[in-house]
Amino acid sequence: MKKDNKTKSSPDMRFIIQKFSVPLMFIIICAICIPLSGLSANMLINEIVTRMGRNAFLILSLLIPIMAGMGLNFGMTLGAMAAEIALIFVADWQIVGIPGMVLAAIVSVPISVLLGIFCGKILNEAKGREMITSYIMSFFVNGIYQLVVLYLMGSIIPIKHGAIKLPRGYGIRNTVSLLSMRQKLDNLLAINIGGVKIPVLTFIIIALLCLFIVWFSKTKLGQDMRAVGQDMDVARDAGINVERTRIISIVMSTVLAGFGMIIYLQNMGNIATYSAHSQIGMFCIAALLVGGASVDRATIGNVFLGVILFHTMFIVAPKAGAAITGDSMIGEYFRVFVSYAVITVALIMYETNKRRAKKTAGQQLAEAQKAEEAGAAAGTTQADNAGKEKA
Amino acid sequence: MNNERVPLLEMRNIKKDFFGNQVLTDINLKLNEGDVLGLCGENGAGKSTLMKILFGASDISSTGGYGGDILIDGKKVAFSSPFEAIAAGIGMVHQEFSLIPGFDATENILLNREPKKGNLVSEVFGDRLDTLDRKEMDERARKAIEIMGVSIDQHMMINSMPVGHKQFTEIARELSKDQLRILILDEPTAVLTEKEAEALLDSIRGMSERGITVIFITHRLHEILSVCNKVAVMRDGVLVKEVPAKEASVEDITHWMVGRDVKGGGTAVKSRDFSNARTILNIEKLWVDMPGETVRNVNLEVKEGEILGIGGLAGQGKLGIPNGVMGLYEAGGKVTFDGKEIPLNNPRKCLDSSFAFVSEDRRGVGLLLDESLEWNVAFPAMQIQNKFLTKYLGGLIKWRDEKAIREVTEKYIDELKIKCTSSKQNARELSGGNQQKVCLAKAFALEPRMLFVSEPTRGIDVGAKALVLDALKKFNRENGVTVVMISSELEELRQTCDRIAIVSGGKISGILPASSSVEDLGTLMLSNVI
Numbered sequence: 001m002k003k004d005n006k007t008k009s010s011p012d013m014r015f016i017i018q019k020f021s022v023p024l025m026f027i028i029i030c031a032i033c034i035p036l037s038g039l040s041a042n043m044l045i046n047e048i049v050t051r052m053g054r055n056a057f058l059i060l061s062l063l064i065p066i067m068a069g070m071g072l073n074f075g076m077t078l079g080a081m082a083a084e085i086a087l088i089f090v091a092d093w094q095i096v097g098i099p100g101m102v103l104a105a106i107v108s109v110p111i112s113v114l115l116g117i118f119c120g121k122i123l124n125e126a127k128g129r130e131m132i133t134s135y136i137m138s139f140f141v142n143g144i145y146q147l148v149v150l151y152l153m154g155s156i157i158p159i160k161h162g163a164i165k166l167p168r169g170y171g172i173r174n175t176v177s178l179l180s181m182r183q184k185l186d187n188l189l190a191i192n193i194g195g196v197k198i199p200v201l202t203f204i205i206i207a208l209l210c211l212f213i214v215w216f217s218k219t220k221l222g223q224d225m226r227a228v229g230q231d232m233d234v235a236r237d238a239g240i241n242v243e244r245t246r247i248i249s250i251v252m253s254t255v256l257a258g259f260g261m262i263i264y265l266q267n268m269g270n271i272a273t274y275s276a277h278s279q280i281g282m283f284c285i286a287a288l289l290v291g292g293a294s295v296d297r298a299t300i301g302n303v304f305l306g307v308i309l310f311h312t313m314f315i316v317a318p319k320a321g322a323a324i325t326g327d328s329m330i331g332e333y334f335r336v337f338v339s340y341a342v343i344t345v346a347l348i349m350y351e352t353n354k355r356r357a358k359k360t361a362g363q364q365l366a367e368a369q370k371a372e373e374a375g376a377a378a379g380t381t382q383a384d385n386a387g388k389e390k391a
Numbered sequence: 392m393n394n395e396r397v398p399l400l401e402m403r404n405i406k407k408d409f410f411g412n413q414v415l416t417d418i419n420l421k422l423n424e425g426d427v428l429g430l431c432g433e434n435g436a437g438k439s440t441l442m443k444i445l446f447g448a449s450d451i452s453s454t455g456g457y458g459g460d461i462l463i464d465g466k467k468v469a470f471s472s473p474f475e476a477i478a479a480g481i482g483m484v485h486q487e488f489s490l491i492p493g494f495d496a497t498e499n500i501l502l503n504r505e506p507k508k509g510n511l512v513s514e515v516f517g518d519r520l521d522t523l524d525r526k527e528m529d530e531r532a533r534k535a536i537e538i539m540g541v542s543i544d545q546h547m548m549i550n551s552m553p554v555g556h557k558q559f560t561e562i563a564r565e566l567s568k569d570q571l572r573i574l575i576l577d578e579p580t581a582v583l584t585e586k587e588a589e590a591l592l593d594s595i596r597g598m599s600e601r602g603i604t605v606i607f608i609t610h611r612l613h614e615i616l617s618v619c620n621k622v623a624v625m626r627d628g629v630l631v632k633e634v635p636a637k638e639a640s641v642e643d644i645t646h647w648m649v650g651r652d653v654k655g656g657g658t659a660v661k662s663r664d665f666s667n668a669r670t671i672l673n674i675e676k677l678w679v680d681m682p683g684e685t686v687r688n689v690n691l692e693v694k695e696g697e698i699l700g701i702g703g704l705a706g707q708g709k710l711g712i713p714n715g716v717m718g719l720y721e722a723g724g725k726v727t728f729d730g731k732e733i734p735l736n737n738p739r740k741c742l743d744s745s746f747a748f749v750s751e752d753r754r755g756v757g758l759l760l761d762e763s764l765e766w767n768v769a770f771p772a773m774q775i776q777n778k779f780l781t782k783y784l785g786g787l788i789k790w791r792d793e794k795a796i797r798e799v800t801e802k803y804i805d806e807l808k809i810k811c812t813s814s815k816q817n818a819r820e821l822s823g824g825n826q827q828k829v830c831l832a833k834a835f836a837l838e839p840r841m842l843f844v845s846e847p848t849r850g851i852d853v854g855a856k857a858l859v860l861d862a863l864k865k866f867n868r869e870n871g872v873t874v875v876m877i878s879s880e881l882e883e884l885r886q887t888c889d890r891i892a893i894v895s896g897g898k899i900s901g902i903l904p905a906s907s908s909v910e911d912l913g914t915l916m917l918s919n920v921i
Contacts, residue, residue, distance in 0.1 A: 220507055221519040227502060230491045237489050238503040241472055365678045366723045367687045
C-alpha cells in the first residue's frame with residue numbers, strides 16, 4: 001500500500017525506473033561484485049578501457065539495422081567471419097602491423113558485402129522475425145565458413161605457411177597467431193594516465209564511427225531507414241524502396257562488424273579460428289541491451305553504457321564468484337548465464353511494454369466515458385447554479 | 392460551369408467487377424478545375440472502388456483492371472500504380488492514416504520528397520547519401536500548412552498529436568506536392584471535432600479557389616451542402632444522381648442513398664412484438680477497444696426469443712459490440728445474461744454461459760481452414776461442452792466419437808445445403824458462402840441459448856444469402872434461441888430481425904421496429920457519425 005502511494009506521487013520516478021530497469025539492475029550487480037572481487041581500482045579501469053576499445057566498434061555496428069527496424073540482429077556475425085577469413089589471408093601473406101590491418105579491412109569488404117546481401121535478402125522474406133532468422137542463419141553460414149577454412153584453404157585456396165596450416169596439409173589450425181599485429185593499433189599513440197593505458201588511436205576510430213552514424217542519420221538514406229523501421233507500409237506508399245533499404249542497412253552492418261572484428265582480434269593477438277565469432281553476436285547484443293537499448297531503439301549512449309556495465313560484470317563476476325565459493329568456474333558460468341538472461345528479459349519487457357500500451361488505450365476509453373458522464377452531471381448542476389445566480 | 396471547356400477530369404463508362412461480381416456499372420463523371428464534388432453512398436456502394444480506380448491502386452489491376460476510360464485534360468490515362476497517379480497530379484488522403492508515428496509533422500509532410508544538399512560522400516556513393524536540408528523542409532512544410540489555414544505544430548511527433556492534427560498533416564502532405572490538381576479526401580472529417588471539421592471545410596474552399604479540384608467523400612451530409620458545388624450519390628455500384636449542390640437537401644441525399652425500390656416492398660417478415668418478453672441479455676455502459684470499431688458507452692437490452700439487428704455504417708462500432716461482449720477485444724462495462732453477470736475479456740466464460748458467436752472474420756477466427764468439415768463443426772462443441780466424446784475408465788480417457796461427429800456434420804450439410812465433396816473435405820476448399828454456412832453449423836452444434844452473428848452475408852452471393860438468413864430465422868423460431876445479428880445491409884436486417892438498433896459514433900442512436908422505413912433507419916445511421 002505504501003509503495004502504491006509513493007509511486008503515485010512521483011510518476012516520473014516510476015517511469016524512469018521502468019525505462020532503465022535493465023541498466024539499473026546491472027549497476028546493482030556491479031556495485032555488489034566490485035568489492036567482493038578484490039580488484040584494485042587501477043586494474044579494473046585498465047581492464048574496462050581495454051575492453052571498451054576492443055568491443056565498442058563491434059557493438060556500434062548493430063545500431064544501423066535497429067534504425068531500419070530490423071531489430072537485434074545476428075547479421076553482424078557474418079561480418080565477423082568475413083574479417084577472420086581476411087585476417088587469415090593477410091597473416092599468410094605476412095603483411096604485418098597497421099598496413100596488414102588495413103589490407104585485411106579491404107579484403108573483408110567484398111566478403112562482408114556478399115554475405116550482407118545474402119542475409120538481407122533472406123531477412124526480407126522473414127520480416128518481423130529478423131532476430132531468430134539471423135541467429136539460425138549465422139549457424140548456417142558458420143557451416144560454410146568451416147567448409148572454407150577447414151577443407152578449401154590449403155587445398156584449393158592457396159595457403160603457404162605451415163604455421164597456419166594443419167599438419168595434414170590443408171585446413172587452418174585452431175589458432176592463428178596475429179603476433180605481428182598484436183595491439184599495434186592500440187599502442188600507436190597510446191598514452192598512460194596514472195597507470196591506465198589509453199589506446200588513443202582506437203578510440204579516435206571509434207569516435208569517427210560515432211560521428212559517421214550521427215551524420216548518417218541525417219542523410220536521406222538514414223531518414224529512409226528510420227521511416228522503414230517505423231512503418232514499412234507507409235514508407236512503401238511514399239515510394240521508398242523498402243526491401244533495398246533494408247538490405248543496405250544489413251550490408252552496412254556486416255561491413256562495419258568486419259572492421260570491428262579486426263580491431264577486436266588485433267587486441268586479442270590471435271584468432272581462435274573456429275570459435276572467435278561464435279559468441280560475439282550474443283555478447284554484443286547483450287551488452288547493447290544492458291546499456292538500456294530495446295528491440296526498436298538504440299543509441300550511441302546505450303552502446304557505451306552497455307560496454308562499461310556488461311564488461312565490468314564480466315571482469316568482476318568470476319573473481320567475486322571465486323571469492324565467495326572458492327571456485328572460479330562459477331563466475332565463468334555466471335557471465336554466460338547472465339548474457340542469455342539479459343536478452344530474454346529484454347525481449348519479454350519489450351513485449352509487455354507493447355501490451356501495456358495497448359491496455360492503456362482501453363483504459364483511456366473507459367476514463368473518457370466516465371468523464372463524459374461526470375461532465376453531463378456537472379453540466380446540469382452548473383446550469384442550475386447559473387440559473388440561481390441570474391435569479 | 393462552362394461545359395464547352397475540356398474538363399480537368401472525365402470518367403467515361405467506368406465498369407469494374409471482382410470475379411464476376413459487378414461492383415461498378417457505367418459511371419460517368421466530369422469535373423472542372425476548382426470543382427468540389429461531394430460523393431456519398433452507403434458502405435459498399437462503390438465509392439472506394441471508384442476512387443481506387445482513379446488513384447491506380449494495385450488491387451484494381453491485380454483483379455483484372457477496369458472497363459471504361461479516365462481522361463485528364465481530355466487525354467486518356469491509365470494508371471498502373473499510385474505513383475503514376477501522383478505524378479499526374481492526383482492526391483489521395485485515405486481513411487486510415489499513412490503516417491510514420493515517430494516522425495514529426497514536417498518529416499511526414501515531406502516523406503521521401505525531402506529537399507537535399509549534396510556533399511562529398513554523395514558524389515561518390517549516390518544521392519541517397521545527400522544530407523537533408525532541414526531549413527528548406529521546414530519552409531516547405533510551413534507553406535503547405537499555411538494553404539490549409541490551420542495551425543499545427545510542425546515539430547510535434549505524430550504519435551503525440553490529436554487525431555485531427557494527424558489528418559491535417561496528411562492533407563498538408565498532398566498539398567505540398569507542386570503538381571497536385573485533384574485531391575481525393577476519403578471521409579476526412581470522420582475523426583475531426585466539429586471545430587476542426589469546420590477548419591477543414593474552410594481549407595477545402597481555399598483549395599478550390601486555387602484551382603484544385605476536390606473529391607470529398609463523407610457521411611456528414613450537411614458538410615457536402617456547405618462546401619461542395621456538385622453532389623454525386625452512388626448506390627449499388629451505380630451513380631444514381633449527380634446534381635449541383637444547390638439543388639439538393641439532406642433529405643434528398645438520404646433518400647437517394649438508401650432509397651432502393653422501397654415501394655416495391657421486400658420486407659418479407661412481419662416483425663414480432665417482444666415488448667412484454669423478459670430481458671435475457673442486458674448490456675450496460677459497454678466500451679470496447681476494437682481498432683476501427685470503437686464502442687463507447689452502449690446500453691442495450693435484448694429480449695428473450697427475439698432477433699435483434701444491429702446496423703450502422705462501417706467504423707461506427709457495430710462490430711465492436713459482439714466482439715467486446717464475447718471477449719475478443721478489450722472491453723469494460725457490465726453484461727448480464729439471464730440474471731447472471733458475465734465477466735468480460737474472457738471468451739471461455741461467454742461460451743460456458745451458452746453464448747455462441749459467428750465472427751465476421753470467418754477465415755481468421757471462424758474456421759480451422761486446414762481441417763475437415765467434421766472437425767470444424769464439432770470442434771467447439773467437443774472442446775466446450777464435452778459433446779461427441781465417449782468416455783472410458785470413468786472419464787479418465789476421452790475418445791472422439793467419430794460416428795456422432797459425422798452424423799451431426801452430415802445433418803448440417805443437408806440442412807444448410809453446404810456444397811462439398813464430403814464431410815471430410817477441408818474448409819479451405821469451400822467457397823465463401825459455403826464457409827459461412829459451416830460457421831453457422833459450428834455455432835448451431837453448440838446449441839447455444841444466445842447467438843451473436845456478425846456480418847453473416849458479407850461477400851457471399853444472393854442465393855447463399857437467402858439460405859443463411861432463412862437458416863438463422865429457422866434456428867431462432869424452432870429452438871427459441873435469442874439472436875443478435877450485426878449487418879451493414881439495412882435491407883437484410885429489415886427482412887430478418889424483429890427490432891433494429893442503429894449504432895452511430897460508437898453509441899446506440901436509436902432502436903426501431905424492423906418494419907420502420909429505410910429512410911428513418913438511414914437518418915439514424917447518419918445522426919451522430921463521428
